Amino acid sequence: MLGIDFSKISDILLFDPRDPLLFGSSLFFFLFVALLLIYRLFAKSNNARVSILILFSMFIYYKASGIFLLLLILNAVANFYFGKGMGNSKTQGGKRVFLLLSLVFNLGLLVYFKYTNFFIQAIIDFNFGNLELLDIIMPLGISFYTFKSLSYILDIYLEMMEPTDSFRDYFLFVTFFPNILSGPIDRAAKFLPQVKKDYFLTDKDIAMALMLIMMGLVKKIMIADYISLNFVDRVFDEPVRFTGVENLLAVYGYALQLYCDFSGYSDIAIGIALLLGFKLMENFNYPFKAKSISDFWKRWHISLSSWLLDYVFRPLQIGLRNWRKAGNIIALVITFVLVGFWHGASWAFLFWGLLHGIYMAVGLIVQGPKKKFYLKYKLNNSKILGAIQIFITFNLVAFSFIFFRANDFESAIDVVKQIIYFFKPGVFVQFVESFTPTFVLIFLGFFLHFLPSSLNDKTVTLLSKMNIFVQAIILTLIIWLVAQVQSADLQPFIYFQF
Amino acid sequence: MISDRLKKIICDELYLDPETIEINDETQAPEVPGWDSLNHANIIVAIEKDFGVRFKGLEVLKCNNVGALQRLIDSKVSL
Numbered sequence: 001m002l003g004i005d006f007s008k009i010s011d012i013l014l015f016d017p018r019d020p021l022l023f024g025s026s027l028f029f030f031l032f033v034a035l036l037l038i039y040r041l042f043a044k045s046n047n048a049r050v051s052i053l054i055l056f057s058m059f060i061y062y063k064a065s066g067i068f069l070l071l072l073i074l075n076a077v078a079n080f081y082f083g084k085g086m087g088n089s090k091t092q093g094g095k096r097v098f099l100l101l102s103l104v105f106n107l108g109l110l111v112y113f114k115y116t117n118f119f120i121q122a123i124i125d126f127n128f129g130n131l132e133l134l135d136i137i138m139p140l141g142i143s144f145y146t147f148k149s150l151s152y153i154l155d156i157y158l159e160m161m162e163p164t165d166s167f168r169d170y171f172l173f174v175t176f177f178p179n180i181l182s183g184p185i186d187r188a189a190k191f192l193p194q195v196k197k198d199y200f201l202t203d204k205d206i207a208m209a210l211m212l213i214m215m216g217l218v219k220k221i222m223i224a225d226y227i228s229l230n231f232v233d234r235v236f237d238e239p240v241r242f243t244g245v246e247n248l249l250a251v252y253g254y255a256l257q258l259y260c261d262f263s264g265y266s267d268i269a270i271g272i273a274l275l276l277g278f279k280l281m282e283n284f285n286y287p288f289k290a291k292s293i294s295d296f297w298k299r300w301h302i303s304l305s306s307w308l309l310d311y312v313f314r315p316l317q318i319g320l321r322n323w324r325k326a327g328n329i330i331a332l333v334i335t336f337v338l339v340g341f342w343h344g345a346s347w348a349f350l351f352w353g354l355l356h357g358i359y360m361a362v363g364l365i366v367q368g369p370k371k372k373f374y375l376k377y378k379l380n381n382s383k384i385l386g387a388i389q390i391f392i393t394f395n396l397v398a399f400s401f402i403f404f405r406a407n408d409f410e411s412a413i414d415v416v417k418q419i420i421y422f423f424k425p426g427v428f429v430q431f432v433e434s435f436t437p438t439f440v441l442i443f444l445g446f447f448l449h450f451l452p453s454s455l456n457d458k459t460v461t462l463l464s465k466m467n468i469f470v471q472a473i474i475l476t477l478i479i480w481l482v483a484q485v486q487s488a489d490l491q492p493f494i495y496f497q498f
Numbered sequence: 499m500i501s502d503r504l505k506k507i508i509c510d511e512l513y514l515d516p517e518t519i520e521i522n523d524e525t526q527a528p529e530v531p532g533w534d535s536l537n538h539a540n541i542i543v544a545i546e547k548d549f550g551v552r553f554k555g556l557e558v559l560k561c562n563n564v565g566a567l568q569r570l571i572d573s574k575v576s577l
Contacts, residue, residue: 158559318555320539324540
């Protein structure tokens, strides 16, 4: 009759491991607009709104992960009752039992799905035994939702919050689709009170959300995907075929790509959550403007770094406090090795984390002499010093990302070797000529990053004063622009694999 | 109320002038110049030394402002 092919529709809506609903895909935007319309219709009924959100969230997760939706539901149920049990315990011992249960449950599942094969491989490699690798598929987003749930339990244990009485609210916190697959790793103490609030958006909220979504699309599709497919991937696949100059540009390019990929995702996640009336925590704050490695970690993947600061570094540091500086250093190195290991079960990520632990430890050791030096030469507020600090920090970070990105350790060393022994600065002109769009986009990416952040606020204010039709036209223009640059299919977000 | 003794320990540890720094019950560590996550442990050790007390790790972690830290000290000193 209408010529609708229902089998096609069911294909679109059923689980397909090769086709999760990516932010940025047209189907996602279509469904999200439909959700927003229904959501606004039920704006007055809290129960209806939350139910719609939960159903939509479960659909998005099912679409990406299939049967693992059951594991997500189990996670929500178990942690809700662990939290309740902890809240009802009269003694410290009782609270500790629930803490232990929750740690074993959450970390047990995470370790099983994410790290089992790494440990088996290590046992085989070091000749400790003759085992076979298991056929394990890691559920999408497990690193993110496990940490979200753990923060709820740990905050109750540390008496930072009371457990919630509402299973519905907690269930939405765990399954909330904007941040289920790649964060931000939100905190229950901030999220739960928002569930019961009335749905009301100011002009500024709408403008902010639009700005975040537009910037996210530009960062992800226009910059990250383009420079990765057209340049960065080629160099990292065969570093010895390129000169040092190209390797260095690929290293800088990858730093920008990773930032644009992940912060672009976070921007879209925060933007769509805002349109639904939820404020998620900030995940990036111009990380390449950092003047030291510790400053960098206050600006990069903030929801993860603050998680590890609160629940790993602080307890370790307090436990080791009598060892003074040595205690701090041990706590730092352990925390950063865990940061690396959280990203994935591989020696490369471990090494990357260790490298940042060492950076931080060295920073702590030279902190005193550095302060004296700056004071003696009155350098404290000098702009030149600031620029030098930013340059050094960026290079240390970009260097560490070589190990994060390279296909294996040998090729990471090849990248470094090419830069040191085969630099050939003259090739730069050829690079600009033959990779003009890539060069322009890398330049544009860094240029936008280093603009004063107040410019962003001013743009949001300007946008908030515009008529809704003008806003729609601007959004359409940005989507059109992004689509022009889009070179191939939307690339999966890098952080999905973690 | 934050005692002068506690305020002095914090200011000494962070090289601050107690006259120019306002610390009250609600004050949180990041609001005090120099009180960051790295030297937090030094301040705790200085307090323990000065008052001759010993905190449990969990007790320290539960303190989310200076007021809570003062109450923790009071509970140990009055024992």
